[in-house]
Amino acid sequence: MPPDCGYREIPxxxxxxxxxxGASQVEFLTFAAAGLSHLLCCEPAADAMLCEHAIHLQSxxxxxxxxxxxxxxxxxxxxxxxxxxxxxIHAASDTELxxxxxxxxxxxxxxxxxxxxxxxxxxxxxxxxxxxxxxxxV
Amino acid sequence: MAIQGFTKIAPFLYEAPRxxxxxxxxxxxxxxxxxxxxxxxxxxxxxxxxxTTTLPGIVGYALAMPDIHEGYGFPIGGVVATSxxxxxxxxxxxxxxxxxxxxxxxxxxxxxxxxxxxxxxLRLMYQAIPxxxxxxxxxxxxxxxxxxxxxxxxxxxxxxxxxxxDDLAHTExxxxxxxxxxSALSPRALERGREQVGTLGSGNHFLEIDEVTEIYDTAAAxxxxxxxxxxxVWVHSGSRGLxxxxxxDAVNGMQQYIASKGIKLPDRELAYAPCTSAEGRQYLAAMNxxxxxxxxxxxxxxxxxxxxxxxxxxxxxxxHSLKVLYDVCHNIAKVEKHIVNGKLMKxxxxxxxxxxxxxxxxxxxxxxxxxLGQPVLIPGSMGTESYVLLGTQLAMEQTFGSAxxxxxxxxxxxxxxxxxxxxxxxxxxxxxxxxxxxxSLSGLAEEAPQAYKDVNxxxxxxxxxGLARRVARTRPLAVIKG
Numbered sequence: 001m002p003p004d005c006g007y008r009e010i011p012x013x014x015x016x017x018x019x020x021x022g023a024s025q026v027e028f029l030t031f032a033a034a035g036l037s038h039l040l041c042c043e044p045a046a047d048a049m050l051c052e053h054a055i056h057l058q059s060x061x062x063x064x065x066x067x068x069x070x071x072x073x074x075x076x077x078x079x080x081x082x083x084x085x086x087x088x089i090h091a092a093s094d095t096e097l098x099x100x101x102x103x104x105x106x107x108x109x110x111x112x113x114x115x116x117x118x119x120x121x122x123x124x125x126x127x128x129x130x131x132x133x134x135x136x137x138v
Numbered sequence: 139m140a141i142q143g144f145t146k147i148a149p150f151l152y153e154a155p156r157x158x159x160x161x162x163x164x165x166x167x168x169x170x171x172x173x174x175x176x177x178x179x180x181x182x183x184x185x186x187x188x189x190t191t192t193l194p195g196i197v198g199y200a201l202a203m204p205d206i207h208e209g210y211g212f213p214i215g216g217v218v219a220t221s222x223x224x225x226x227x228x229x230x231x232x233x234x235x236x237x238x239x240x241x242x243x244x245x246x247x248x249x250x251x252x253x254x255x256x257x258x259x260l261r262l263m264y265q266a267i268p269x270x271x272x273x274x275x276x277x278x279x280x281x282x283x284x285x286x287x288x289x290x291x292x293x294x295x296x297x298x299x300x301x302x303x304d305d306l307a308h309t310e311x312x313x314x315x316x317x318x319x320x321s322a323l324s325p326r327a328l329e330r331g332r333e334q335v336g337t338l339g340s341g342n343h344f345l346e347i348d349e350v351t352e353i354y355d356t357a358a359a360x361x362x363x364x365x366x367x368x369x370x371v372w373v374h375s376g377s378r379g380l381x382x383x384x385x386x387d388a389v390n391g392m393q394q395y396i397a398s399k400g401i402k403l404p405d406r407e408l409a410y411a412p413c414t415s416a417e418g419r420q421y422l423a424a425m426n427x428x429x430x431x432x433x434x435x436x437x438x439x440x441x442x443x444x445x446x447x448x449x450x451x452x453x454x455x456x457x458h459s460l461k462v463l464y465d466v467c468h469n470i471a472k473v474e475k476h477i478v479n480g481k482l483m484k485x486x487x488x489x490x491x492x493x494x495x496x497x498x499x500x501x502x503x504x505x506x507x508x509x510l511g512q513p514v515l516i517p518g519s520m521g522t523e524s525y526v527l528l529g530t531q532l533a534m535e536q537t538f539g540s541a542x543x544x545x546x547x548x549x550x551x552x553x554x555x556x557x558x559x560x561x562x563x564x565x566x567x568x569x570x571x572x573x574x575x576x577x578s579l580s581g582l583a584e585e586a587p588q589a590y591k592d593v594n595x596x597x598x599x600x601x602x603x604g605l606a607r608r609v610a611r612t613r614p615l616a617v618i619k620g
Contacts, residue, residue: 011550013181013208041580063406064393071386078379079330108270110578112340112620114234114382118389118406119210135210137234137382138341138551 006031009039016113016136023129025062025092029069032134033087033101036070036116039136042083042107051082051105055097062094062123066132069097070116077113081106113138141175142184144168150603153199154188161404162191167199168206169537169603177548177591178206178213186213189404193218194412195225197478197485201537203492204599205546205591209233211407214491214547217540222473222484226410227418229388229425231488232471236384236425237432238343238376239310239467240493240515240543242526243440243460244363245370249349249615251455252369256347257573259450260616263345264575266442269620270340274333277438284331289318291430292437300441307504309465310494310512313433315472318426323380324387327424331380331431336438338375340578340620342585345443346372346517348524348612355609358510358528362463364610371460372517372524372612373439375620376469377432384428388421413486422471429470436465463526464513468493468543476538487538495529495541495606514541514606518593520574520585521567523613525597527606541606545593554589555580567617576619585619 006027010017018035022028055072059065076082086102119135139145143159144152144166152175154166166187168175178184183206190212191200197219206215211230220226252259268275279287287294292313295301306312320328338345348370353359364370377384392409395417403409411417444460451458471488478485496503496512503512511528518524522545533539549557560579563586567574576582601608 009552011552013183013550014214014547015210016551060394060397064390068390075326075330075383108577110580111584114341115386117210117230117234118393118409120405120407137210 005034007035007038010133012135015138017133018136019133021129021131025094025130026089028130029066029092029097030087030089032066032070033073033084036073036113037084039111040077040083040113041110043109044083044104045106045108048104048106051103053082053101055099055101057097059095063118063121065095065097066123066134067116067118067121070134073101074113074115076101077109083107111138141179144175144184150599159188162188164191164196165199166191168202169599169605170204170206171595171599174204174591174595174599181208183208183213186211187216189408190216190218192404193220193226193228193408193410195220197221197483201540203540203542204596205491205542205544207547209490211405212488212490215542216490217492217537218488219476219485219538220413222413222486225413225486227413227421227471227486228408228410228488229385229392229421230407230409231490232385232425233469233490234382234385235376235469236381236428237467238469239432239436239465240517241373241436241440241465242463242515243371243443244463245368245460246457247369247455248367249369255450255454256616259446260347260573260575260618262446262450263443264618266446267336267338267345267439269338269618270577273337275336277333277335279332279335284328285320287335287434288320288427288430290314291433294434295437295441301437305437305440305462308462309433310467313437313465315426315429317423318430319423320427322420322423323384323427327380327383327387330383334378334380335435336442337378337435338439338618338620339378340581343375343620344372344520345618346614347616348372348614350610351613352611355607358609361506361510362513362526362609363461364526369615370612371443373436374517375436375439377428378435380431381428384424388424391417425471429467432467433465464515466493466515474538476534485538489540491543492540493543494539495533496539497529497531497534516542516593516597517544519545519587519590520617520619521570521572521587521614522593523611525593525608526610527597527600527608529606530604532604533606537605541600542596545590545596547589548591549589551584554584554586558583558586558588572614573616574619582619
């Protein structure tokens with residue numbers, strides 16, 4: 001995991017924990033996606049090609065938006081074999097996200113992540129921006 | 139001395155009183171020995187157990203089994219029963235892998251007979267049963283076929299010749315929960331279910347060829363067809379992407395219910411809705427579909443394993459048939475009737491990493507097992523023993539007929555990866571005469587035996603507490619890890 005990349009893996013007995021921070025909602029959600037991508041451990045297949053997917057999400061609060069965003073990426077990864085690599089977030093607020101996910105397809109991965117959960121999830125906001133710890137079910 | 143508010147009230151039972159926290163509706167109980175409760179106190183397991191006591195309509199106690207470890211919302215190893223009439227159902231009390239479960243197949247093949255063919259058999263099984271993330275199976279179900287899978291479960295396999303009626307008779311709920319309604323599923327859940335019947339998945343899922351090594355109850359073992367020296371096959375899998383999506387959809391839906399009622403939860407993953415509400419009923423209809431999907435999946439894998447046995451052993455071993463001993467689910471919410479405070483009550487029993495362990499005489503058991511009690515299948519970690527037990531009357535009285543589901547994790551995945559190297563682990567297992575096939579060595583490391591509690595100790599607690607009694611032990615010869 002690169003230093004100061006905006007995310008770090010934190011221990012969890014059964015599942016995976018990810019701590020994310022970002023100066024803005026855009027940065028926070030970008031780092032969360034990058035952290036998930038890191039944990040997915042994707043490896044491009046020999047015939048892998050570039051691909052992109054547009055995503056638009058609306059949620060009642062930032063915690064729900066974060067969970068929905070990560071679950072969208074997990075879905076793309078498992079069902080469409082997209083390994084998400086780069087995230088262009090065009091608009092982000094507490095309740096809405098518009099993004100284009102760039103990745104490679106197909107890939108093989110060493111790890112299943114079933115879902116992002118709401119377990120003890122609180123996005124804290126301070127002078128340095130946004131921070132949260134999220135549990136991923138594996 | 140109390141440990142996070144829990145004190146010992148019986149040799150293998152700890153209790154936290156209702157007075158421990160103002161929002162508790164019932165006391166919490168953990169079946170454990172002194173070492174296991176200390177392990178549970180080292181992460182958030184006990185706090186998670188206390189949190190489940192706050193669910194509306196909970197009856198008796200919030201319970202946890204000795205394989206307890208930290209989950210999300212509920213602890214793994216948790217059992218919570220709520221009143222059907224005025225209680226709630228929580229998708230977090232079931233988990234994302236709905237009806238993740240275990241099936242055990244027995245044989246009359248001795249280990250010495252199988253040994254010369256074991257490598258070839260394992261490779262055939264590895265090729266026939268796709269494992270890994272998002273892997274698709276050979277079946278591509280049309281919407282009409284998927285509807286049958288979702289609403290009829292293992293019966294779908296019976297109708298297509300992938301199962302026998304004896305298989306279904308020895309599957310919990312005969313491999314089909316009533317009240318499954320495909321219209322309760324999102325299009326995305328249906329999309330994720332089309333091509334994964336007959337696939338193992340990844341994470342802690344596995345296929346294992348074992349040898350029966352010890353019998354504790356001769357009469358029961360004879361009735362279950364378990365003979366020392368004979369081989370058996372363990373299958374551990376669930377409802378795959380479809381189940382994950384059903385839970386994701388339901389947790390989201392119930393967040394909205396909680397917000398609309400202004401309810402404050404100790405953990406948002408405990409989101410719930412009343413069992414009898416539209417939200418509750420919709421989740422139950424969808425969860426039942428996912429449960430049925432998982433049974434169809436394990437049945438299809440059984441069919442594929444049998445085909446591999448035939449391909450590898452026909453003409454070499456005369457009787458290479460495999461019989462389903464039993465199939466249990468350990469992530470589920472079931473509508474069941476139990477006696478609570480002397481009164482028969484209709485309940486919603488959540489088992490999150492816990493196995494139903496009904497005692498003798500229960501009408502839900504297959505006729506041949508009714509005098510014995512329900513088989514409780516407890517796989518150990520890869521490289522260690524697994525157990526077959528039988529449910530007891532005491533479990534009916536104390537735990538809504540429930541017992542543990544496995545060894546339970548001890549180390550985080552981060553710690554397991556830090557301390558175990560996949561390649562080295564595979565060599566160690568091979569030195570112990572255990573063949574391993576896996577697509578991921580780092581995944582293998584995360585599932586290393588040292589990442590889990592001692593299954594012998596966990597089973598000993600369940601046995602000594604009287605929740606299930608030991609019948610037999612098996613040890614692995616070959617493992618396929620998802």
